[in-house]
Amino acid sequence: MRRSPRVPQRTCVACRQVRPKGELLRVVRTPQGDVLVDATGKSAGRGAYVCRSRQCAERAVGQKKLARALGVAVESHLLECIVSELG
Numbered sequence: 001m002r003r004s005p006r007v008p009q010r011t012c013v014a015c016r017q018v019r020p021k022g023e024l025l026r027v028v029r030t031p032q033g034d035v036l037v038d039a040t041g042k043s044a045g046r047g048a049y050v051c052r053s054r055q056c057a058e059r060a061v062g063q064k065k066l067a068r069a070l071g072v073a074v075e076s077h078l079l080e081c082i083v084s085e086l087g
Helices: 054-062 065-070 077-086
Strands: 009-011 018-020 024-029 035-038 046-051
Touching (some): 024 065, 024 077, 046 054, 046 065, 054 065
Antiparallel strands (some): 024 035
């Protein structure tokens, strides 16, 4: 009997809902201290996950949930980067 592969689960920092990793958008603090949207999900650094919805992105940045998860101040222009990545 074959087992199906285990799908990694991650939690959205804004709504706290657990979803498969592929359904979330990863935001990463690089070792140099930059905060970027990680489209590949494999960049080195401290990562935090956000649902692919504008509402969760706004909550994550506006309520400083993303800043807390990454351990650095997050500038407001990051919200624009996240929204543009959502499509």
